[in-house]
Amino acid sequence: AQSVTQLDSHVSVSEGTPVLLRCNYSSSYSPSLFWYVQHPNKGLQLLLKYTSAATLVKGINGFEAEFKKSETSFHLTKPSAHMSDAAEYFCVVSVTGNQFYFGTGTSLTVIP
Amino acid sequence: EAGVAQSPRYKIIEKRQSVAFWCNPISGHATLYWYQQILGQGPKLLIQFQNNGVVDDSQLPKDRFSAERLKGVDSTLKIQPAKLEDSAVYLCASSSRDRLSGANVLTFGAGSRLTVL
Numbered sequence: 001a002q003s004v005t006q007l008d009s010h011v012s013v014s015e016g017t018p019v020l021l022r023c024n025y026s027s028s029y030s031p032s033l034f035w036y037v038q039h040p041n042k043g044l045q046l047l048l049k050y051t052s053a054a055t056l057v058k059g060i061n062g063f064e065a066e067f068k069k070s071e072t073s074f075h076l077t078k079p080s081a082h083m084s085d086a087a088e089y090f091c092v093v094s095v096t097g098n099q100f101y102f103g104t105g106t107s108l109t110v111i112p
Numbered sequence: 113e114a115g116v117a118q119s120p121r122y123k124i125i126e127k128r129q130s131v132a133f134w135c136n137p138i139s140g141h142a143t144l145y146w147y148q149q150i151l152g153q154g155p156k157l158l159i160q161f162q163n164n165g166v167v168d169d170s171q172l173p174k175d176r177f178s179a180e181r182l183k184g185v186d187s188t189l190k191i192q193p194a195k196l197e198d199s200a201v202y203l204c205a206s207s208s209r210d211r212l213s214g215a216n217v218l219t220f221g222a223g224s225r226l227t228v229l
Contacts, residue, residue, distance in 0.1 A: 032215040043116075043203060043220040044155070051213035090154055098143050098167070098207060098216055102154040 002027050004093050006103035014111045019063075019078040021106045023091030026072065033074040034092040034100075035065055044090065050074060061085070086110045114138065116221035118204050124227045130192035133224045136185070137206030143167075145218070146179055146189050147203040155203055161187065191226075199228045 007022040025031060032051045036044040048059025055067040061084075065076045074091060091103040117136040125131050137144050142163050147155035158177065160167040163184040172179070176195070181187040191198055201223040207216045 032213075034217070036218075036220075041225075043222040044205075044218075046217065046219070049210070049213070049215065049217060051210065051215035053213060092218075094216065098160070098162070100145075100157075100218055102156075104154045 002031070002093055002095050002099075002101045004091050004101050004103040006089075006091050006106050008106050009104065010107045010109070012109040012111060013081045015083055016080050019076070019081045019085065019108065021076040021089050021091075021108065023074045023076065023103060024072055025074060025091070025093045027093060027095050029095045032094045033065075033067060034094070035059065035063070035074075035076050036090045036092060038088040038090065038105075040087075047076070047089075081108075081110045083110050083112065116204055116206055116219055118202075118221035118224050120224055121222065122225050122227075124229065125194055126229050127196055128193040130190065131194060131226060132191075133189045133202050133204075133226075135187045135189070135204030135221060137187075137204070138208065138219055141206035141208050141219075142184070143207045143216070144181060144187050145205045145207070146187070147205065149201045149203055149223070151200070158189070158202075194226075194228045196228050199226055201225045 003026045005024045034049045035047040038044045048057045050057045050067045089106045094100045144161045146158040149155045158172045159169040159179045161181045179189045203223045205218045205220045
């Protein structure tokens with residue numbers, strides 16, 4: 001069975017400090033992993049994806065994520081938070097190609 | 113390319129009334145999904161179509177929810193009769209195979225926000 005656990009429901013950081021949003025997955029097969037961002041009253045936007053190529057994945061807006069198979073993790077990071085990063089972030093796993101499993105989300109607050 | 117189109121963006125109805133949401137996926141995307149997102153929660157899959165056939169509707173409350181994708185392109189999700197707990201954002205997504213990686217990637221519409229009074 002596949003599942004995704006986002007370890008923090010809320011994260012607060014000060015503007016200009018690093019961001020770390022944690023995601024662990026459970027999968028019987030080699031997964032594809034994604035991070036999506038959702039700003040208030042908007043749809044979900046793809047930030048980045050891991051699909052069995054390079055384990056360090058770069059996405060939009062300066063975000064990165066590293067796939068660690070030994071730790072079954074796919075944590076999202078950004079060196080310096082910006083006010084516009086305040087949003088809800090979802091970690092997603094896919095193993096069969098067309099089925100996607102969502103985490104419960106992490107709400108990121110950026111303090112000026 | 114044009115994105116996933118959804119309408120209406122907002123809808124307010126009273127309980128026991130009916131409502132319909134429309135979705136037009138990205139051209140050429142064979143797989144279409146409807147998700148329900150209740151405030152403060154992650155998206156929950158309601159139904160998945162492959163062309164005009166249903167792949168997964170195990171979490172669709174079939175006594176009140178229905179969905180169709182008759183020509184394998186656009187889709188309609190209907191709720192009849194609505195309950196208070198149906199208040200949510202209804203997200204439509206379609207997926208395509210990424211050319212470089214071969215993985216399927218979801219693209220979402222902006223969503224339709226339903227308020228049931």
